[in-house]
Amino acid sequence: MRRQILNLPEKAPEEALEGLALTNPTLIAYDRERGLVTRATPARDKVGLVSGGGSGHEPLHAGFVGSGMLDVAVPGAVFASPTALQVHEGTVAADSGRGVVQIVKNYTGDVLNFRIAGELAGDDNAVATETVLVDDDLATQSDDGPGRRGTAAVLAVEKICGASAEAGADLRTVAEFGRRVARNARTLSFALSAGTHPGETSPAFTLDPAEVELGVGIHGERGTGRVPFADADTLIARLVDPLVTELGCTRGSAVVAIVNGLGGAYPIELSIAARAVHHRLAGQGITVARSLAGSYVTSLDMVGVSVTLLPADADLLPLWDAPVRTPALTW
């Protein structure tokens, strides 16, 4: 039984956003009325960046609002898309006259509501928009259906677009960087246990103690299969190897690696997972040019990890390294 630090479950996302803003008053502001998280001090004369989606993936997206990353985050209820009107408000709020890039994870509701918002924004030529669709989850690759889900690569998209926008790039350039990252990054995950919804006491699904869910989604969607429980090195290899193959990495390739906790993995586990990723790649002659390990794109308190690999193109690294100052990512 998992009890929670919670008041009213249905208020959890907005209370959490209020708490995040109270903790980071110099970085972000929360407009409860409009359902938006904005920078405490809006940026001027740069391409705006808006992203959003269901809550339950914290610190995504509100934790990535700030200088060098997003201008506005538009949170929905837990695992539910924000409304089109909310996204529209967010898009307008993100605009400082040079247009807005909408970063959208590939889920039906998000895609629909961001599309409507984009149309609303353009209706009286109010705000020029470009959309970057993030669909990095290798587990959901198929020839038909809704396509791959958007997961932790959205962090890389937001970071790279954010740096490009901060450097003064135009709308199309910022969007093109984002599309390149989305096109090239792939993610794969496993879970040892599912997350527990606010107000519930049991996880969304249970696993046989001898099994691990491979390719699980960030809403607790079932994965591509179950594999035997094993040590960290073995489980991480099951993520890294298919990503390396899919990306066509070979000896001498260099990648950016994001080792992402799904909410319930604690720091020792994440660092051990990160070690395993580094070793597995090194063993194949692949250089980790940059890496991150932390809980960035979560699924409530799911115990698990995702690995995202992105080819470390020479022109992306300066954007990756550029300063960022948000509640959840700062350097």
Add this chain to the structure above:
Amino acid sequence: MRRQILNLPEKAPEEALEGLALTNPTLIAYDRERGLVTRATPARDKVGLVSGGGSGHEPLHAGFVGSGMLDVAVPGAVFASPTALQVHEGTVAADSGRGVVQIVKNYTGDVLNFRIAGELAGDDNAVATETVLVDDDLATQSDDGPGRRGTAAVLAVEKICGASAEAGADLRTVAEFGRRVARNARTLSFALSAGTHPGETSPAFTLDPAEVELGVGIHGERGTGRVPFADADTLIARLVDPLVTELGCTRGSAVVAIVNGLGGAYPIELSIAARAVHHRLAGQGITVARSLAGSYVTSLDMVGVSVTLLPADADLLPLWDAPVRTPALTW
């Protein structure tokens, strides 16, 4: 049953440190031979800062090594003090000619081993040392016995001493700042469930679903009592109110507040706890001058939170605000 992302349990701390260093190669280096985490680039001509203690509290202490905070962290096994020789090596490694402040949480083993290391360092006048003892846990206050335990206030001590050392203060001044923070800061915690040791599948203790452990320690030590499970606002009030009384805060007081996750609380829960802390203090006319909310001083995957309050003296705030660049704290 809690399964873990783990290889050999007994190797977990060192594998985690290796992973942390691989993820943050520009910030820290891990010397497995000597059992030390140092800055990637050692500082010159400043007072050195060394801290350490048992593992299982990550990101503490290794995650706080870097510019503006520690020079060296000396990790023990899970919940076990590092050896005196290890601390001695760390003390020597932290010295750049201006002496070393040892920051020690108040546990018998740590106190003993840091004391021996301090004596070893002074034996041939090799390194001048000062010790700051951190004993902030209000739950263990009593007139006799080993005194209060050291918990999350160590983060504030490391931050303030780190900034003071970086600004060029001498050994005694840096230590005095640390002692003041340790003297004035108090912490109180509650847990909804205990942490699970690496390699185990059950938590260290179990609670009745109707109860919450108040005043729990970061090694899973039992608290001062059990109180009925309640909503976040109610539970947080049980932490904040005694702290306010103990610190003698009144209407118009200003504090630094650290809302610390104990390892298993996920971001929504921590932000809701942070909101509750802010509201509870505001309701008493107390200003939160600065605050942090995150999992900084943990107890494996314990689900719970601690609140640390520190009076926001005018000369402390610039040191709090000074730049810091470590794996787990950067601004």
